[in-house]
Amino acid sequence: MAEEDSMIDIYSHLYWMRFAYQEAEKAFEEGEVPVGAVIVLNNRIIGKGHNLCETLQDATAHAEILAITAASASLKSWRLENAVLYVTLEPCPMCAGAMINARIHSVVYALEDPKAGACDSLFHLCEDPRLNHRVRVFSGYMREQVHSLMSAFFNQLRGRQPVQ
Amino acid sequence: MAEEDSMIDIYSHLYWMRFAYQEAEKAFEEGEVPVGAVIVLNNRIIGKGHNLCETLQDATAHAEILAITAASASLKSWRLENAVLYVTLEPCPMCAGAMINARIHSVVYALEDPKAGACDSLFHLCEDPRLNHRVRVFSGYMREQVHSLMSAFFNQLRGRQPVQ
Numbered sequence: 001m002a003e004e005d006s007m008i009d010i011y012s013h014l015y016w017m018r019f020a021y022q023e024a025e026k027a028f029e030e031g032e033v034p035v036g037a038v039i040v041l042n043n044r045i046i047g048k049g050h051n052l053c054e055t056l057q058d059a060t061a062h063a064e065i066l067a068i069t070a071a072s073a074s075l076k077s078w079r080l081e082n083a084v085l086y087v088t089l090e091p092c093p094m095c096a097g098a099m100i101n102a103r104i105h106s107v108v109y110a111l112e113d114p115k116a117g118a119c120d121s122l123f124h125l126c127e128d129p130r131l132n133h134r135v136r137v138f139s140g141y142m143r144e145q146v147h148s149l150m151s152a153f154f155n156q157l158r159g160r161q162p163v164q
Numbered sequence: 165m166a167e168e169d170s171m172i173d174i175y176s177h178l179y180w181m182r183f184a185y186q187e188a189e190k191a192f193e194e195g196e197v198p199v200g201a202v203i204v205l206n207n208r209i210i211g212k213g214h215n216l217c218e219t220l221q222d223a224t225a226h227a228e229i230l231a232i233t234a235a236s237a238s239l240k241s242w243r244l245e246n247a248v249l250y251v252t253l254e255p256c257p258m259c260a261g262a263m264i265n266a267r268i269h270s271v272v273y274a275l276e277d278p279k280a281g282a283c284d285s286l287f288h289l290c291e292d293p294r295l296n297h298r299v300r301v302f303s304g305y306m307r308e309q310v311h312s313l314m315s316a317f318f319n320q321l322r323g324r325q326p327v328q
Contacts, residue, residue: 058233059242059266060224069222078223093289094261097282101258102223115296118261122294123287125257130286132279 013086013108016040017141020086020110023050023063024149030055034153037063037087039071039080039104046083047071063087064095068102079103088146090117090139096125099135106136110146177250177272180204181305184250184274187214187227188313194219198317201227201251203235203244203268210247211235227251228259232266243267252310254281254303260289263299270300274310 016038023036027050039047049066053059064087072078080102088110091099096118099107107119107126118125119137126135180202187200191214203211213230217223228251236242244266252274255263260282263271271283271290282289283301290299 053242056236057240057242058236059244060229060232060236060262061242062265065224068224072220072222072224076221078217078221078225080223092261092265093282093295094258094265097256097258097261098224101226101256118257122292123289125287128286131257 013138013141016045016084016086017088017108017110019045019048020063020088021142021145021149023048024088024146027051027063028149028153034149035063035087035089037067037085039067039083039085041071041075041080041083046074060094062092062095064091065098068098068104072102081105084108088142089113089150090119090121092116093118093123093125096123096135099126100131100133103133104135106138108138108141110140110142111150112139177302177305180209180248180250181252181272181274183209183212184227184252185306185309185313187212188252188310191215191227192313192317198313199227199251199253201231201249203231203247203249205235205239205244205247210238224258226256226259228255229262232262232268236266245269248272252306253277253314254283254285256280257282257287257289260287260299264290264295264297267297268299270302272302272305274304274306275314276303 019038020036024034028034032051035051038045047067047070049063051063052061082105084106086108090109090113114121126137183202184200188198192198196215199215202209211231211234213227215227216225246269248270250272254273254277278285290301
């Protein structure tokens with residue numbers, strides 16, 4: 001890859017991750033674990049979502065699942081080939097599995113999840129050669145901002161001020 | 165376990181699996197890959213679903229996900245502790261992950277899925293000690309009937325009569 005292409009790619013990932021971050025902020029404001037996702041196809045957001053598990057009282061209402069359902073409605077197709085999913089937190093097994101089922105091309109996440117991450121941390125579901133589709137995995141964009149947002153949420157939950 | 169308890173357990177699993185099978189038959193009639201699921205709590209079905217991926221054009225619309233969402237609405241809680249999920253086909257990574265997220269107590273499936281099964285065949289997600297919840301796995305109830313239903317569906321799809 002030429003250096004110029006590589007730089008465009010990095011800036012593009014940062015550009016779209018900001019929208020996923022905005023979704024995470026909405027979750028924060030609604031008292032939900034702040035995770036947000038957007039799905040991009042041909043330089044356009046075709047679906048977005050933020051975690052609504054508490055609001056909807058539904059454990060399947062993760063940001064990625066809601067974004068996939070929205071994108072599928074937008075395309076009128078369950079096949080999201082060539083689409084890229086941007087999400088602030090490393091997807092769990094449910095969401096990694098959903099991305100595979102929906103034929104998502106790539107996932108870009110900001111912050112790793114050592115407790116449930118299924119792309120890199122605990123499992124490598126997205127790139128498992130035994131499944132009928134593989135999702136390419138990229139990570140680390142806006143990691144520090146997402147880490148701060150998550151810390152702020154959990155500190156608030158514990159009734160503590162963030163450590164300065 | 166006393167022999168009597170064990171027998172009750174087996175008959176109970178068979179009893180509830182029949183309802184999951186009825187859901188699978190609905191999917192078959194609607195031209196969907198025939199997979200059905202019910203969720204049972206305190207000897208009552210609190211949620212059911214059948215595969216609707218083609219009808220809804222949504223790759224997340226597996227029987228198990230729809231059943232979990234229905235059961236959560238029924239209980240007004242995302243926590244499905246002590247509930248048992250009966251499903252005709254071994255859950256995929258998405259559905260195994262959803263059962264973990266929803267704190268399902270046990271899953272009972274009829275037929276293994278060597279291509280995508282995430283409970284026994286390709287992965288053992290349900291009982292992974294690193295995750296924050298474990299789902300007990302039982303299998304094999306009504307296996308032959310489900311195998312026949314699946315074969316009939318895929319033979320029909322390929323325009324062939326079932327092999328006698």
